[in-house]
Amino acid sequence: MSIKIALVGNPNSGKTTLFNALTGSNQYVGNWPGVTVEKKEGRIKWNKEVILTDLPGIYSLSPYTPEEIVARNYLVEEHPSAIINIVDGTNLERNLYLTTQLFDFGIPMVIAINFMDIVEKRGIKLDLSKLSKSLGCPVIEISALKSKGIKEVALEAISVSSLRDERKKRIFSSAVEGALEKIGEVVASSYIEENELRWLSVKLFERDDEIMAHINLSDDKKAKIEEIISSLEKSYDDDSVEIITSERYDYVTKIVDKRTRGKEKMSVSDKIDKIVTNRFLAIPLFALIMFAVYYIAIGSLGAFLTDFMNDTLFGEWIIPSVTALLEKLEVAPWLVGLIADGAIGGVGAVLGFVPQMLILFLLLSILEDCGYMSRIAFIMDRVFRRFGLSGKSFIPMLIASGCGVPGIMASRTIEQQNDRKITIMTTGFIPCSAKMPIVSFVAGYILGGGWRGALVSTGAYFIGIAAVVCSGIILKKFKAFAGHPSPFVMELPEYHLPAAKNVFKSTFDRGWGFIKRAGTVILIASVLIWIGQNVSLESTSEAELSVNEDGSFVTDGEGNYVSGVHAHLIYGEDGSVVGYEKTEHKGLHFIENGCTSKSVLQVVGECVALAFKPLGFGDSWEASVATILGLVAKEEVVGAIGTMSDGGLETSSEEFFDGSFLKGISFMIFNLLCAPCFAAIGAIKNEMNNRKWTWATLGYMTGLAYAASLVTYQIGILFRWGSFSFWTVVAFVVLAVFLYLLFKPAKFSIIDTCKRIFRKKEKANK
Amino acid sequence: MTLKNARVGDTVKVLRVEGEGPIRRRIMDLGITKGVEIYVRKVAPLGDPFELTVRGYELSVRKDDAKMVLVEKVSLGANEKGEKKNVD
Numbered sequence: 002m003s004i005k006i007a008l009v010g011n012p013n014s015g016k017t018t019l020f021n022a023l024t025g026s027n028q029y030v031g032n033w034p035g036v037t038v039e040k041k042e043g044r045i046k047w048n049k050e051v052i053l054t055d056l057p058g059i060y061s062l063s064p065y066t067p068e069e070i071v072a073r074n075y076l077v078e079e080h081p082s083a084i085i086n087i088v089d090g091t092n093l094e095r096n097l098y099l100t101t102q103l104f105d106f107g108i109p110m111v112i113a114i115n116f117m118d119i120v121e122k123r124g125i126k127l128d129l130s131k132l133s134k135s136l137g138c139p140v141i142e143i144s145a146l147k148s149k150g151i152k153e154v155a156l157e158a159i160s161v162s163s164l165r166d167e168r169k170k171r172i173f174s175s176a177v178e179g180a181l182e183k184i185g186e187v188v189a190s191s192y193i194e195e196n197e198l199r200w201l202s203v204k205l206f207e208r209d210d211e212i213m214a215h216i217n218l219s220d221d222k223k224a225k226i227e228e229i230i231s232s233l234e235k236s237y238d239d240d241s242v243e244i245i246t247s248e249r250y251d252y253v254t255k256i257v258d259k260r261t262r263g264k265e266k267m268s269v270s271d272k273i274d275k276i277v278t279n280r281f282l283a284i285p286l287f288a289l290i291m292f293a294v295y296y297i298a299i300g301s302l303g304a305f306l307t308d309f310m311n312d313t314l315f316g317e318w319i320i321p322s323v324t325a326l327l328e329k330l331e332v333a334p335w336l337v338g339l340i341a342d343g344a345i346g347g348v349g350a351v352l353g354f355v356p357q358m359l360i361l362f363l364l365l366s367i368l369e370d371c372g373y374m375s376r377i378a379f380i381m382d383r384v385f386r387r388f389g390l391s392g393k394s395f396i397p398m399l400i401a402s403g404c405g406v407p408g409i410m411a412s413r414t415i416e417q418q419n420d421r422k423i424t425i426m427t428t429g430f431i432p433c434s435a436k437m438p439i440v441s442f443v444a445g446y447i448l449g450g451g452w453r454g455a456l457v458s459t460g461a462y463f464i465g466i467a468a469v470v471c472s473g474i475i476l477k478k479f480k481a482f483a484g485h486p487s488p489f490v491m492e493l494p495e496y497h498l499p500a501a502k503n504v505f506k507s508t509f510d511r512g513w514g515f516i517k518r519a520g521t522v523i524l525i526a527s528v529l530i531w532i533g534q535n536v537s538l539e540s541t542s543e544a545e546l547s548v549n550e551d552g553s554f555v556t557d558g559e560g561n562y563v564s565g566v567h568a569h570l571i572y573g574e575d576g577s578v579v580g581y582e583k584t585e586h587k588g589l590h591f592i593e594n595g596c597t598s599k600s601v602l603q604v605v606g607e608c609v610a611l612a613f614k615p616l617g618f619g620d621s622w623e624a625s626v627a628t629i630l631g632l633v634a635k636e637e638v639v640g641a642i643g644t645m646s647d648g649g650l651e652t653s654s655e656e657f658f659d660g661s662f663l664k665g666i667s668f669m670i671f672n673l674l675c676a677p678c679f680a681a682i683g684a685i686k687n688e689m690n691n692r693k694w695t696w697a698t699l700g701y702m703t704g705l706a707y708a709a710s711l712v713t714y715q716i717g718i719l720f721r722w723g724s725f726s727f728w729t730v731v732a733f734v735v736l737a738v739f740l741y742l743l744f745k746p747a748k749f750s751i752i753d754t755c756k757r758i759f760r761k762k763e764k765a766n767k
Numbered sequence: 768m769t770l771k772n773a774r775v776g777d778t779v780k781v782l783r784v785e786g787e788g789p790i791r792r793r794i795m796d797l798g799i800t801k802g803v804e805i806y807v808r809k810v811a812p813l814g815d816p817f818e819l820t821v822r823g824y825e826l827s828v829r830k831d832d833a834k835m836v837l838v839e840k841v842s843l844g845a846n847e848k849g850e851k852k853n854v855d
Contacts, residue, residue, distance in 0.1 A: 063792050
């Protein structure tokens with residue numbers, strides 16, 4: 002029989018470190034169903050019978066955030082045999098507040114107090130046996146980082162797991178305890194277990210709607226409960242939630258040594274913060290740090306490694322040697338192409354970014370682990386709140402200017418579910434380094450460089466930022482994002498030296514996640530695109546083998562017969578060519594060298610081009626194919642244009658865009674804002690953990706891209722050439738809808754409702 | 768007064784948490800409950816949010832949310848009127 006133990010604790014309490022120390026590599030990492038919350042499970046290193054579940058870091062079990070809901074549901078539904086509650090010793094009061102909520106579940110518990118070394122450095126010695134006595138459960142001092150005391154915690158948890166939690170913890174005042182007992186009597190019935198009754202009574206006392214609906218009480222009983230609550234509220238002159246919360250804290254304050262509040266004088270952290278969050282220095286310092294991160298990760302070392310991966314490792318070593326090997330094995334040429342160019346080439350193009358990303362992840366993990374990231378959020382919050390996001394959204398967007406994939410993955414640190422969703426949906430708008438060639442192509446070749454080109458390149462960033470800002474404002478107004486707004490409350494942890502173990506583990510985990518995706522989504526997509534490029538459905542049957550006047554077949558300079566595209570040579574006994582056979586291509590076939598039949602991709606491009614007509618660049622199917630290829634990697638867009646044009650990029654402007662700068666700008670806007678590359682789509686899918694939301698994100702991005710290009714192009718040609726059509730009207734309608742959405746007051750904002758209520762109360766007070 | 772009006776360096780005592788729903792609950796869960804003393808540590812470079820010391824730890828709160836917390840001053844910040852001064 003295996004034992005289930007849940008690990009519960011505040012964010013930043015060292016919970017993940019403890020989990021890693023206990024389980025080592027025996028981990029399963031996934032997601033809790035339906036939410037973007039990571040689920041980690043593992044077996045204890047030295048006792049495989051014990052399954053440890055790492056519940057998300059939470060401050061409370063109220064529950065309002067998805068993390069809290071996940072944690073609560075686990076505790077209620079999965080009935081773990083024991084709880085290990087990890088507590089930050091430097092912050093006992095708030096951490097033990099969660100402990101008091103855990104008491105209500107009646108599950109045997111062990112408390113592990115972490116960071117005791119810091120507490121001791123402050124000259125405070127905790128009386129653990131006294132604390133253990135007042136809390137009524139084992140309390141063990143640990144150092145998760147140094148793996149000190151962790152075995153004792155696990156052993157203790159295993160030994161208490163066989164016990165029933167018999168200790169009746171009465172932490173509230175007698176009046177509240179009396180009310181809870183009375184509520185318990187009302188709801189008590191055979192199907193509610195005794196140890197659940199306590200928790201249920203507290204929830205009912207707090208008027209938790211969800212629980213109320215769940216247990217389905219009769220109106221009579223509901224009225225009785227309401228009577229108990231309101232009579233107590235009257236005597237306290239407070240509402241039940243405040244009574245419960247205050248009394249929990251009162252209980253904690255009573256048992257905790259006041260001295261642990263510590264820190265009256267300036268600590269090292271305060272001194273650093275004096276500079277880092279200084280009114281004048283904060284932003285320049287921040288810019289400098291980010292510049293350094295970028296310079297290392299994208300600019301110098303990262304670029305070098307990526308070039309090596311792309312050009313040398315894949316370009317010179319892997320692809321040629323695989324091709325040679327396959328040819329040696331006499332594999333059909335199309336299969337060689339499919340494997341070497343399609344699969345390996347496609348995956349390689351994406352894997353090429355791995356070194357850059359690993360360096361970026363490493364540097365960001367260091368900034369995160371030492372405590373600087375929360376300072377960035379603190380500094381930038383004011384700016385981002387203007388358009389409905391929080392300071393924490395800034396980090397993903399900043400990273401996305403290098404590459405969208407780590408940017409989207411960085412959104413995981415945002416606690417508010419809605420902010421996180423909007424951040425994931427908009428991070429892709431920031432022009433990443435792979436989109437820069439598109440901008441330079443349009444600026445350089447279509448606009449002919451100069452001041453117009455410079456204006457457009459700078460404009461590209463503004464378009465990206467404007468898309469983020471407008472999306473933030475608009476999306477916040479939709480009901481799906483209105484939900485429960487949680488306030489921006491954030492801890493600024495003390496600075497400390499980053500722990501190598503944590504930094505490398507988090508870098509490795511993120512990097513590995515990306516590589517795994519490259520092996521699945523990206524592999525399939527690359528293969529499909531390659532097939533699209535190399536397969537044709539068009540029937541051709543003409544043979545093109547030239548015959549000399551004397552009836553012999555044309556040979557090239559070296560005496561080899563020139564084989565026509567659709568001809569198979571027939572050799573005589575002496576090895577000379579005696580004739581040829583027409584080969585007919587009917588239905589699905591591979592395109593061989595020089596074949597004139599249209600590839601599937603071209604056919605698709607022609608269809609898609611119809612949709613791009615109103616945007617201006619739909620007149621050439623090549624521009625559409627380039628856009629589709631951008632799904633593989635945004636670098637492909639310009640690459641494909643170069644390949645498809647007769648004279649390379651030089652002449653492509655005339656060929657595909659009629660030299661019109663409006664068409665060029667429209668093409669650029671669409672490609673900057675539309676659905677990102679497959680790698681980023683994979684990241685979106687991972688972070689959203691929900692098919693519907695992934696599609697919604699892609700749809701939203703592409704829709705906005707279409708609208709922005711349409712408005713720019715149609716209104717552009719109206720002013721420039723005075724051309725007016727049905728699409729001009731559509732463009733104006735789209736623009737009007739957009740402006741309406743942008744400026745209409747938010748209907749669903751709960752913050753506004755709170756404000757209104759507050760204002761009324763204030764007036765009443767006066 | 769509300770917590771929003773407190774200045775850097777002030778120590779205030781919470782009288783009541785106004786508002787309703789998740790925001791209010793969250794503020795209280797983090798330890799801002801009736802009777803607790805809050806020290807206003809610093810303000811972000813752009814004027815919002817605040818950084819507070821509550822129950823021995825540091826917490827950032829936006830001014831918009833701080834509005835919901837009714838407080839009374841216990842002691843003024845040193846930067847106000849030049850020196851520390853007790854009010855109550």
